[in-house]
Amino acid sequence: MKDPATILVIEDDPHARTLLLFVLKQQGYRCLQATNGVGGIAAAFEREPSIVLLDLGLPDLDGREVTRRIRQRSTVPIIVVSARGQEQDKVASLDEGANDYVTKPIATGELLARIRVALRTTETMDTTPGAGAITIGDLCVDFDFRRVIVRGAEVHLTPTEYRLISVMVRAAGRVVSSRQILRQVWGTPYEEQMGYLRIYMKKLRHKIELEPAQPKYLVNEPGVGYRLRVPD
Amino acid sequence: MLSPFDASLGLEQRTLSFGPQTTSQRFAILRRYGAGFLLISLFSLLSLSLSALGPGMNALGARIFAVIFPLGMLLATIRLGLGPAIFAAVTGVVLFDYVFLPPTHAFTVPSARDGVTIAVMLATAATSTVYAERLRRQVDWTRRQADVEGLRNALLSGLSHDLRTPLTALVAAGRALHEGHLDPGELRDFSRVVFEESARLNRLVARLLELTRLESGRLTTKPGLQAIDEAIGSALYRLEKELGSRNVRTHVPEEVPLTTFDPVLVEQVMINLVENVIRHTPPDSPIEISAWRDEEDIVVEVADQGPGVPAGDEERVFEKFYRVSGNRQRDGGMGLGLTLCRAIIAAHDGRMWMNNRPEGGASVRFAIPIRRDQTMALPSPETPLPGSRS
Numbered sequence: 001m002k003d004p005a006t007i008l009v010i011e012d013d014p015h016a017r018t019l020l021l022f023v024l025k026q027q028g029y030r031c032l033q034a035t036n037g038v039g040g041i042a043a044a045f046e047r048e049p050s051i052v053l054l055d056l057g058l059p060d061l062d063g064r065e066v067t068r069r070i071r072q073r074s075t076v077p078i079i080v081v082s083a084r085g086q087e088q089d090k091v092a093s094l095d096e097g098a099n100d101y102v103t104k105p106i107a108t109g110e111l112l113a114r115i116r117v118a119l120r121t122t123e124t125m126d127t128t129p130g131a132g133a134i135t136i137g138d139l140c141v142d143f144d145f146r147r148v149i150v151r152g153a154e155v156h157l158t159p160t161e162y163r164l165i166s167v168m169v170r171a172a173g174r175v176v177s178s179r180q181i182l183r184q185v186w187g188t189p190y191e192e193q194m195g196y197l198r199i200y201m202k203k204l205r206h207k208i209e210l211e212p213a214q215p216k217y218l219v220n221e222p223g224v225g226y227r228l229r230v231p232d
Numbered sequence: 233m234l235s236p237f238d239a240s241l242g243l244e245q246r247t248l249s250f251g252p253q254t255t256s257q258r259f260a261i262l263r264r265y266g267a268g269f270l271l272i273s274l275f276s277l278l279s280l281s282l283s284a285l286g287p288g289m290n291a292l293g294a295r296i297f298a299v300i301f302p303l304g305m306l307l308a309t310i311r312l313g314l315g316p317a318i319f320a321a322v323t324g325v326v327l328f329d330y331v332f333l334p335p336t337h338a339f340t341v342p343s344a345r346d347g348v349t350i351a352v353m354l355a356t357a358a359t360s361t362v363y364a365e366r367l368r369r370q371v372d373w374t375r376r377q378a379d380v381e382g383l384r385n386a387l388l389s390g391l392s393h394d395l396r397t398p399l400t401a402l403v404a405a406g407r408a409l410h411e412g413h414l415d416p417g418e419l420r421d422f423s424r425v426v427f428e429e430s431a432r433l434n435r436l437v438a439r440l441l442e443l444t445r446l447e448s449g450r451l452t453t454k455p456g457l458q459a460i461d462e463a464i465g466s467a468l469y470r471l472e473k474e475l476g477s478r479n480v481r482t483h484v485p486e487e488v489p490l491t492t493f494d495p496v497l498v499e500q501v502m503i504n505l506v507e508n509v510i511r512h513t514p515p516d517s518p519i520e521i522s523a524w525r526d527e528e529d530i531v532v533e534v535a536d537q538g539p540g541v542p543a544g545d546e547e548r549v550f551e552k553f554y555r556v557s558g559n560r561q562r563d564g565g566m567g568l569g570l571t572l573c574r575a576i577i578a579a580h581d582g583r584m585w586m587n588n589r590p591e592g593g594a595s596v597r598f599a600i601p602i603r604r605d606q607t608m609a610l611p612s613p614e615t616p617l618p619g620s621r622s
Contacts, residue, residue, distance in 0.1 A: 194456050213461045220463075
């Protein structure tokens with residue numbers, strides 16, 4: 001069996017930290033802790049954790065700054081922990097390179113799922129740099145032949161729709177901010193055009209989902225972005 | 233909720249005029265057009281009888297009518313709304329032609345002089361109509377502001393009271409656990425208290441978010457263009473556990489356009505409406521969620537097949553602290569769910585109402601205006617955009 005992953009928890013509130021560490025250790029993860037942004041950044045570089053859990057309300061630096069500084073030297077997955085209503089901060093951290101977020105109060109199951117996704121992402125990123133095919137549930141995107149197969153049948157996507165599903169599939173399980181999607185699909189000059197994104201998401205849902213208003217794959221994270229759900 | 237002042241201005245009828253679909257509402261619209269016709273006929277009759285007092289009956293009657301005509305338009309706009317007022321204005325001109333303009337009792341193309349009179353009449357009518365409409369909107373807006381402000385205050389006082397209850401229990405249970413010397417039964421009980429009360433606290437605090445976003449009836453965020461199906465989809469996703477195996481049917485045609493709304497708040501409205509259905513209907517009873525375009529509005533409906541609301545309570549369910557009698561809520565709710573939903577929709581310049589469905593069950597609908605504040609020109613679908621990558 002592999003070594004358990006090491007998780008760095010950056011959280012200033014002692015009770016929240018104690019509980020997070022308790023939950024993570026129960027799952028067999030090794031844990032490191034930091035109580036402020038500066039200490040967290042140092043630990044991220046020196047101890048090389050497999051994942052960073054970053055609270056957004058730190059006393060010394062805001063989450064966006066911590067994310068930015070860690071990203072300058074490290075690709076470690078960062079999961080932002082934030083309160084509801086902090087959409088702006090979440091989006092800012094995601095745009096700085098955070099991988100995902102969970103909302104306080106944390107549902108343990110959800111947190112563990114996000115951690116598993118983040119760990120899996122680091123593994124697959126090393127092996128598949130974009131080619132081949134990715135299958136999620138009954139959705140398959142074949143990058144070699146630029147084909148998308150849903151429930152066994154090929155669906156015809158326009159080039160834009162194909163670029164959109166490719167971006168989402170490569171980030172499967174993680175939230176991607178609207179701006180990131182716009183940048184990757186349409187290009188930087190279009191990163192404020194939320195309307196494009198909504199319209200193409202709608203088109204794509206109508207082609208891929210059985211019930212477009214009850215999406216199984218392309219879920220909206222209000223005020224933040226989109227997530228391609230990975231069935232458990 | 234309506235003050236006597238509002239009612240006297242006919243705001244009540246106006247809100248009805250928006251309600252789509254139902255026969256009674258269609259009838260109300262028809263009635264208002266009828267009232268417009270009646271009003272203008274009354275005015276011409278009045279002018280006719282007044283003119284009988286002096287010589288040169290027709291000429292005098294025409295003058296009287298021309299003078300009181302704008303007044304009638306003003307009244308029609310305020311009491312009946314813009315549509316019926318325009319209808320009354322046109323009817324008025326035709327009546328004027330028929331009754332007063334020589335040759336009387338015949339529809340004729342007016343002479344140049346009479347044409348000028350008619351033009352002046354219409355211009356004054358138009359001016360007064362526009363101003364009356366503006367005034368009415370202002371009153372309408374002020375009323376909504378007051379509503380939302382009042383709700384905020386009620387929510388705040390309700391919250392601080394409701395926060396204290398679980399907190400007291402938490403402190404007590406926490407101290408007992410901390411001090412120790414508990415037998416296994418007590419240990420289990422006290423930790424359950426901690427778990428349940430903190431969950432309850434959590435639900436209450438979630439409402440604080442809604443409050444901060446409803447700063448004095450206006451949205452504090454700049455929402456941008458949103459898709460209503462996404463608000464529905466993410467609400468259902470968040471309620472997956474609560475919905476269990478319940479049959480949820482959704483109908484949102486692809487053509488329903490985008491509009492601007494606060495995605496977090498409208499998702500919360502959807503969550504509250506669906507939770508309401510879960511709470512008040514049997515576990516296997518289906519939920520139907522639809523959205524469609526109705527002229528310049530997007531209408532969303534959450535319909536169930538449960539017992540419905542007691543007849544006559546369709547409007548009262550939106551009142552603060554309303555609860556279906558005999559139904560004790562176990563979630564620490566204050567009976568503010570629907571009130572809050574309506575306030576959120578009102579802050580979007582929308583409306584929310586409830587009906588019992590003829591086939592059984594209740595239906596809550598809300599309508600928000602379609603707005604394209606963010607002007608958006610979509611590039612033709614498949615021209616590669618500059619800077620795009622594949």
